[in-house]
Amino acid sequence: xxxxxxxxxxxxxxxxxxxxxxxxxxxxxxxxxxxxxxxxxxxxxxxxxxxxxxxxxxxxxxxxxxxxxxxxxxxxxxxxxxxxxxxxxxxxxxxxxxxxxxxxxxxxxxxxxxxxxxxxxxxxxxxxxxxxxxxxxxxxxxxxxxxxxxxxxxxxxxxxxxxxxxxxxxxxxxxxxxxx
Ligand SMILES: CC(C)(COP(=O)(O)OP(=O)(O)OC[C@H]1O[C@@H](n2cnc3c(N)ncnc32)[C@H](O)[C@@H]1OP(=O)(O)O)[C@@H](O)C(=O)NCCC(=O)NCCS
Numbered sequence: 001x002x003x004x005x006x007x008x009x010x011x012x013x014x015x016x017x018x019x020x021x022x023x024x025x026x027x028x029x030x031x032x033x034x035x036x037x038x039x040x041x042x043x044x045x046x047x048x049x050x051x052x053x054x055x056x057x058x059x060x061x062x063x064x065x066x067x068x069x070x071x072x073x074x075x076x077x078x079x080x081x082x083x084x085x086x087x088x089x090x091x092x093x094x095x096x097x098x099x100x101x102x103x104x105x106x107x108x109x110x111x112x113x114x115x116x117x118x119x120x121x122x123x124x125x126x127x128x129x130x131x132x133x134x135x136x137x138x139x140x141x142x143x144x145x146x147x148x149x150x151x152x153x154x155x156x157x158x159x160x161x162x163x164x165x166x167x168x169x170x171x172x173x174x175x176x177x178x179x180x
Contacts, residue, residue: 007072009112010062011063011116012061016063017050021050023071023097024074058079061093062074062112064100072097073095075093077090077126079123088123089117091110094109123172124171125169129152129167129168131164132163145176149168151167152164152165152167
């Protein structure tokens with residue numbers, strides 16, 4: 001557990017399924033264009049589905065907790081499974097509650113996720129995707145050294161409009177210095 005200005009970051013366990021579900025449903029509902037999954041899809045999943053997600057040995061989910069031990073932010077690491085892709089990991093499902101946004105919690109979650117990926121052993125690269133219009137997330141990822149390597153046009157369709165996804169990557173190494 002890591003304490004930063006009253007915020008504790010720790011890995012979520014299956015027992016956290018209920019609070020994790022509540023937090024993510026709020027994220028899908030408040031920021032419908034930030035995620036590929038929709039509130040409607042994910043609201044049908046009951047707590048046991050979310051707990052299984054937290055139990056999945058091929059992923060790791062970090063939670064940020066406030067001083068009252070309420071879950072206020074989260075991010076996931078999802079390992080690639082094929083033999084030739086096991087040097088890579090995906091960062092996904094990043095969300096910080098609106099009331100706590102802009103206080104450095106998102107940054108801390110990404111830093112901790114990178115540190116966790118380093119500890120796994122064998123991981124060399126972290127990938128992520130982000131909606132091309134999600135400026136807060138793009139700035140955050142840029143600040144921690146992620147670089148864009150591609151764009152998927154019309155990656156998601158929401159009603160009658162489309163969203164492009166940007167693909168970003170960075171080496172996991174703490175020594176990595178991104179090009180300017
Ligand atoms: C994106 C998100 C996770 C950022 O979390 P956060 O805790 O607010 O971020 P931080 O306070 O750690 O900010 C880190 C950096 O992100 C950028 N940033 C954060 N919020 C921003 C905003 N509203 N506008 C512009 N840049 C912003 C800044 O570069 C900031 O660094 P700085 O304050 O030194 O300039 C949060 O806004 C969120 O949950 N958004 C909705 C869900 C989402 O978009 N998830 C990502 C899906 S890919």
